[in-house]
């Protein structure tokens with residue numbers, strides 16, 4: 740069985756500039772490739788999981804979305820960093836005129852993208868992590884039995900403010916993806932030594 744680090748896209752790997760329909764609008768954070776390389780080196784899978792309701796909203800097609808992801812993959816690849824897979828949810832229940840306007844099982848925080856990835860890549864979700872900037876990313880981790888990690892880029896600071904005084908606090912909170920990956924790898928080596 741593999742372990743994975745599931746990465747949110749917007750606000751985690753790249754600047755959250757709203758709905759991205761063109762490759763030119765995808766700006767990876769300057770530390771993204773180094774963070775992904777570090778996960779690659781650890782032997783864990785790197786799997787991007789992203790809600791892309793822009794498809795249901797008619798802002799872009801799945802083909803256009805894939806072109807954006809191809810650019811992301813190529814740019815990371817040039818820096819020696821590999822994504823093992825990208826899973827996206829194109830749905831949104833509110834846009835009923837669209838074939839994507841359904842109540843699906845894959846829109847985060849529902850765990851559908853993770854359970855599919857787990858099947859296709861033989862991943863042990865309990866040994867895996869989800870890194871993201873929104874409450875839905877943290878909730879996704881909890882729903883799937885993985886460890887939630889909050890980054891303070893994107894909507895991260897707003898998410899943290901919402902958590903203050905609440906019932907739940909992720910064990911890892913990091914300023915950005917590179918810091919988060921460092922903390923994840925440290926926690927993983929502690930977990931392995933305990934076994």
Ligand SMILES: [Mg+2]
Nearest residue numbers: 747749750872
């Ligand atoms: Mg995000």
Ligand SMILES: [Zn+2]
Nearest residue numbers: 828830843845
């Ligand atoms: Zn979906």
